[in-house]
Amino acid sequence: MEFSSSEENQSFSLTKFESMLKTNNVFFFDSNEFENIIHHYLEIGKIALAKKAIKLGLDQHPTSINLRLFRVEVLIFENKLSEAAKLLNLLFELEPNNEELYIQKANIHSKRDQHKEAIEVFKQALEVSNDSSEIHSLIGMEYLFLDNYEAAKVHFKNCIDLNIEDYSSLYNIIYCFEFLDQTQEAIDYLNWYLDQNPYCEVAWHQLGKQYLEIKALNKALTAFDFAIISDDTFIGAYLEKAKVLERLNRFNEAIDNYNISMAIEGPTAFTYLKIGVCHEKMHHKDKAIKYFFKSVKEDPAFDKGWMQIADFYFLRRDDLKALFYVNKAIDIDDENANYWLFYSKTNRRLNYLEEAERGFKKTLELGETSLDTWIQRGDILIELGEIEAAKYNFVQAIEHHPKSEELEFRLSGLYFKLNDSKAGFAHLLTGLHINSEHIFIIEELFPDVYQNQNVIQFIESYKKSDN
Numbered sequence: 001m002e003f004s005s006s007e008e009n010q011s012f013s014l015t016k017f018e019s020m021l022k023t024n025n026v027f028f029f030d031s032n033e034f035e036n037i038i039h040h041y042l043e044i045g046k047i048a049l050a051k052k053a054i055k056l057g058l059d060q061h062p063t064s065i066n067l068r069l070f071r072v073e074v075l076i077f078e079n080k081l082s083e084a085a086k087l088l089n090l091l092f093e094l095e096p097n098n099e100e101l102y103i104q105k106a107n108i109h110s111k112r113d114q115h116k117e118a119i120e121v122f123k124q125a126l127e128v129s130n131d132s133s134e135i136h137s138l139i140g141m142e143y144l145f146l147d148n149y150e151a152a153k154v155h156f157k158n159c160i161d162l163n164i165e166d167y168s169s170l171y172n173i174i175y176c177f178e179f180l181d182q183t184q185e186a187i188d189y190l191n192w193y194l195d196q197n198p199y200c201e202v203a204w205h206q207l208g209k210q211y212l213e214i215k216a217l218n219k220a221l222t223a224f225d226f227a228i229i230s231d232d233t234f235i236g237a238y239l240e241k242a243k244v245l246e247r248l249n250r251f252n253e254a255i256d257n258y259n260i261s262m263a264i265e266g267p268t269a270f271t272y273l274k275i276g277v278c279h280e281k282m283h284h285k286d287k288a289i290k291y292f293f294k295s296v297k298e299d300p301a302f303d304k305g306w307m308q309i310a311d312f313y314f315l316r317r318d319d320l321k322a323l324f325y326v327n328k329a330i331d332i333d334d335e336n337a338n339y340w341l342f343y344s345k346t347n348r349r350l351n352y353l354e355e356a357e358r359g360f361k362k363t364l365e366l367g368e369t370s371l372d373t374w375i376q377r378g379d380i381l382i383e384l385g386e387i388e389a390a391k392y393n394f395v396q397a398i399e400h401h402p403k404s405e406e407l408e409f410r411l412s413g414l415y416f417k418l419n420d421s422k423a424g425f426a427h428l429l430t431g432l433h434i435n436s437e438h439i440f441i442i443e444e445l446f447p448d449v450y451q452n453q454n455v456i457q458f459i460e461s462y463k464k465s466d467n
Contacts, residue, residue, distance in 0.1 A: 031061040038070045050074060065095055072104050081108050099129045103138065115145045133162040137169055149176040160193070167202050174206050183213045201230035205237050212244070220244050235265050242274065251278040269299035273308055280312070288312065296328075303332040307339060314346060322346050337368035344376070353380050371401045378410060382445060387417050405434035406441060413446035416455070424449075425458060432462050 034053055041050035054071050061067055068091060075084035088105055095101065102125035109118035122139045129135050136158040143152035153176040159169035170193065177186035190207040194200065208223030221244045227237035242257035255278050258271050276291030289312055295305035310325035323346045330339050344359030360377035374397035381390035391414040398407045408431030415424035432439065439459060443450040450456075 028060065031064045031067060034061065034064075035066050035070070038067070042070075042073070047074065047077065065091060065098065066100075069100055069104065076104065076107050076111060079111065081111055084108055097128045099125045099135070102128070103135070106138065106142075110142060110145070113145075115142045118142050133159050133166065136162070137166075137172075140169070140172060144172075144176075149179050152176055164193075164197050165200075167200075170202060170206070174210075177210075183210055186210045187214075199230045201227045201234045201237065204230060205234065205240065208237075208240055208244075212240075217244055217248055221248075233264050235261050238264075239271075246274075246278060246281075249281075251282050254278050267294075267298055269295045269302040269305055272298055273302070273305050276308065285312075285316075301332055303329040303336070303339070306332070307342070310342065310346075314342070317349075319346055319350050323350065335366060337363050337366035340366065341368060341373065348376070348380070353384055356380055357384065369400050371397070371404055371406070374400070375406060375410070379445070382410075382414070387414055390414055391418065403434060405431040405438045408434060409438060409441040410445065413442045413449045416449040416452070417446065421454070424455075428455070428458065429462070432459070432466075436463070436466065 034056070038050050038053045041047070041053060050070070051074055054067060054074065068087065072084045072087050072091075075081075075087070084104070085108055088101060088108070091098070091101055102121055106118040106121035106125065109115070109121060119139055119142045122135055122142065125135050126132050136155040140152045140155035140159070143149070143155065153173055156169040156172045156176070159166045160173070163169075173189065174186055177183070177189070187207065187210045190203050190210065193203050194207070197203065204223050204227035208220045208227065211217075211220035211223055221241060224237045224241035224244065227234055228241070231237070238257045238261040242254040242261070245251070245254035245257065255275050258275050258278075262268070262271050272291050272295035276288045276295065279285075279291060280288035289309070292305060292309045292312060296302055296309070299305070306325050306329040310322045310329065313319070313325065314322035323343070326339060326343050326346060330336070330343060333339065340359050340363040344356045344363060347353075347356035347359060357377055357380045360373055360380065363373055364377065374393060378390045378393040378397065381387075381393060391411065394407050394411045394414065398404065398411070401407060408427045412424050412427035412431060415421075415427060428442075431441075442455075
């Protein structure tokens with residue numbers, strides 16, 4: 001519901017109402033005042049005060065349809081849907097052409113996950129509506145609940161046709177295009193929209209992002225420039241422009257745009273990080289590390305900043321510092337598989353084998369199950385003499401990578417070490433079938449197995465039969 005009371009009158013009414021609550025005196029308000037008071041409390045989420053205002057309002061104006069509609073709205077919010085529906089039915093008898101009744105009835109259906117029924121009721125509301133823009137938007141949202149993005153798009157476009165500056169609907173249209181992978185269609189629509197509203201920074205910004213999807217970097221750059229021309233305080237446009245300039249290797253210009261964004265918004269950990277990355281790409285290592293540390297000073301909980309510092313030192317083989325800073329990142333986000341993988345590789349390079357193995361195990365538990373991760377963990381277990389654990393690791397690995405001779409040859413060697421020759425020969429044969437040239441894996445990891453006469457004869461016999 002929309003209200004036309006001036007801010008001054010509304011402030012006076014609110015002060016008077018809250019004074020009444022404190023003193024227990026009863027003051028008279030006209031129904032419009034109550035509506036504005038209730039609307040204010042609902043807007044700021046003070047439901048208890050809204051309910052008090054509804055009750056007092058209905059005590060003074062028991063026949064007010066709008067006040068009873070507010071009661072319906074609160075009942076729906078509190079999930080008292082049956083009670084809300086009963087009250088709505090009574091109101092329909094009094095005002096069958098009140099569009100707000102249809103909206104609330106549809107909201108009840110939506111709350112019950114009856115989205116098709118909600119859409120039908122909203123369509124009935126369109127027939128009695130004085131402002132169909134809101135109804136089209138609500139129908140669009142119901143179609144989104146049904147994952148019917150084409151239908152949702154139609155109704156959000158209707159909103160734009162009715163109000164060219166309905167940016168919420170514009171965002172929803174682009175969301176539908178993106179979900180449907182209709183990048184070119186999104187570009188076409190945004191260009192049409194900009195013909196109608198050429199100084200809309202939101203549309204230029206969205207157009208730039210769509211051009212990025214098709215890697216049209218120069219067009220994206222132009223779109224972000226127009227977004228900035230339309231609103232020279234638009235932070236998002238400066239940041240996106242800077243990212244594009246980075247991709248074009250125009251690092252100094254990128255830094256300039258990051259600095260402009262900070263001049264408008266103030267410094268952020270992310271912006272300091274990005275400036276540092278630009279300096280690193282220009283081989284300004286002192287400036288790079290300076291900005292990386294500025295990033296984590298600005299926000300000590302910014303794990304990406306700590307990781308960038310760790311990576312900086314890792315690339316320069318300063319592994320102890322790299323390990324120190326990756327631990328800071330893990331302390332902030334210990335569910336990030338990439339952090340644990342980095343931790344493992346750093347420990348491996350330092351020859352801290354137990355810690356490296358622990359890190360690889362955690363990486364796998366978090367879902368990073370690449371072949372290389374399984375192999376690195378298993379090879380460390382072999383190096384540690386944990387033969388049974390290494391075997392179990394590679395048995396699990398082969399479930400994820402069933403056609404890997406690297407796993408087969410490792411399992412072969414491990415089974416021979418465990419005196420299970422039958423399984424050893426079986427995996428050896430499978431590995432030879434996949435790629436016999438990688439037999440050196442057994443030679444390197446299990447030299448005693450490779451020199452076993454039975455194994456030598458088996459390999460030679462296979463090579464002869466293969467020829």
